[in-house]
Amino acid sequence: MNAEFMQAFEQLGREKGISTEILFDAIEAALISAYKRNFASAQNVRVSLDRTTGEIHVYARKAVTDDVKDSRLDISLEDAKKIDPRFELEDVIELEVTPKNFGRIAAQTAKQVVVQRIREAERGIIYEEFSNREGDIVTGIIQRIEQKNVFIDLGKAEATLAPSEQIVGESYRQWDRVKTYITEVRKTTKGPQILVSRTHPGLLKRLFELEVPEIHDGVVEIKSVSREPGMRSKIAVYSRDENVDPVGACVGHKGMRVQTIVNELRGEKIDIVKWSPDPAKYIANALSPAKVVDVEINELEKISKVVVPDFQLSLAIGKEGQNARLAAKLTGWKIDIKSESQAAMLT
Structure with a gap:
C-alpha cells in the first residue's frame, strides 16, 4: 500500500x-x-x-x-x-x-x-x-408491508410497526407519510432495530407537545393520558400559570390544535379535561362530557361513587362503558356511577 x-x-x-x-x-x-x-x-x-x-x-x-x-x-x-x-x-x-x-x-x-x-x-x-430518542415521535415514509408488519423509512434507518402496535382499522399504504412513537431500539448484528407504535399513549402526549406551544414551553403540563387507540382518548392537563386555561390552550382557536391531532390519529376522539389535586373534582372532570352531581371518595381503597343526572347516565358510562373506563384509567380511581334516581333508592 x-x-x-x-x-x-x-x-x-x-x-x-x-x-x-x-x-x-x-x-x-x-x-x-x-x-x-x-x-x-x-x-x-x-x-x-x-x-x-x-x-x-x-x-x-x-x-x-x-x-x-x-x-x-x-x-x-x-x-x-x-x-x-x-x-x-x-x-x-x-x-x-x-x-x-x-x-x-x-x-x-x-x-x-x-x-x-x-x-x-x-x-x-x-x-x-x-436509542436516545426512545419515547419520541418520528415521521417517516412507508416503504413496504410484509406479513402485516409496516416498514417505515426514517432517512438514516428503518423502523418496524408491528401489527400489535397498529391502530385497528387504520390502513397503511406505500409512500404514505406517518408519525409514530419510538418504543424501543435494539442492537442487532444487522444494525439497530427500531420498534415504533401508533397505539402507545405516549404518541398522543408527544403530538400535543408538538401542537401546543404552552406544553412545549412548560406552562401547561400533561398530567395523565388514557387511550383506546382509534376510538377515544382522554388527556388531563394542568396550568402552572393561573392566567392560562390549560384546556383552551390544548383545544386551540376554533379547535384547530386538537383537530390537527385528531386528523393525525385518523378521527380518534379526544377529551381534554382539567386536572385537579382534589380527587373528587378530578374524577368529575374526567367523566366529561357528562355532568356530575356528586362524588364521594374512599381514599383508603381508592374507590369513588359518582352521581349523575338520570338523563346523563348513559353518557357518563359511555358506549360499552368506554367513558367510565377511560376516566378510571386517567385518574387511577375505581369509579362507580349511579343516576340520581338510583342513588335515592339506596339512601
Whole structure:
C-alpha cells in the first residue's frame, strides 16, 4: 500500500467519525489472519503498518529457549545469540518474514476491514442517535408491508410497526407519510432495530407537545393520558400559570390544535379535561362530557361513587362503558356511577 492509499484511509476515517488509529489497528489484526490463511503458517506473527508510507512488514515472533519443540514458535539460545549476542533465555525475538507478494493481499484485506469498520461505525452512530430518542415521535415514509408488519423509512434507518402496535382499522399504504412513537431500539448484528407504535399513549402526549406551544414551553403540563387507540382518548392537563386555561390552550382557536391531532390519529376522539389535586373534582372532570352531581371518595381503597343526572347516565358510562373506563384509567380511581334516581333508592 502506498502513501496515497493511507491518506485515503485517514480521510475516510475522519469523514465517518472513526479514529484512524483504531482503523489501522484493525487492519494490522486482519493482516495477521490474512498472512496465516494465505501462507499456511502457524507462526506467532506481528504485522507492522507504517502510518505514513503504508509499508507493511511481517515479523515472526519466537521465544528463546533451550528446548526447541517447534521451530516456528521457538528458537535456541545459540541461534538467537548468532543474531544478537544480547539475547537471553525467555526473550522474544522477531524475524522479518514478509512475503514478496503480500502487498496485493494486504491492500485487499485492508479494504475489507475498512468497509466493515465503517459499516459498524455507521450502525453504532445510528443506534446511539435513535436509542436516545426512545419515547419520541418520528415521521417517516412507508416503504413496504410484509406479513402485516409496516416498514417505515426514517432517512438514516428503518423502523418496524408491528401489527400489535397498529391502530385497528387504520390502513397503511406505500409512500404514505406517518408519525409514530419510538418504543424501543435494539442492537442487532444487522444494525439497530427500531420498534415504533401508533397505539402507545405516549404518541398522543408527544403530538400535543408538538401542537401546543404552552406544553412545549412548560406552562401547561400533561398530567395523565388514557387511550383506546382509534376510538377515544382522554388527556388531563394542568396550568402552572393561573392566567392560562390549560384546556383552551390544548383545544386551540376554533379547535384547530386538537383537530390537527385528531386528523393525525385518523378521527380518534379526544377529551381534554382539567386536572385537579382534589380527587373528587378530578374524577368529575374526567367523566366529561357528562355532568356530575356528586362524588364521594374512599381514599383508603381508592374507590369513588359518582352521581349523575338520570338523563346523563348513559353518557357518563359511555358506549360499552368506554367513558367510565377511560376516566378510571386517567385518574387511577375505581369509579362507580349511579343516576340520581338510583342513588335515592339506596339512601
